[in-house]
Amino acid sequence: MVLLWLGIGIGMILIIYLAIKYSKTQKNEYVKFNMQCIHCGSKINGLKCIKCNGAQH
């Protein structure tokens, strides 16, 4: 039973670690997406893409 709880503890730490890592990557990608349009790839510098604005849902 002690080993089981240890396993759960390690699992939870791993999940938290992965969640932090994932959120950090997502943040970086979000910045990247902000600088560049996801759809056409043109530089928008944090602004909405004029080409795709209205076309996307």
Ligand SMILES: [Zn+2]
């Ligand atoms: Zn675009």
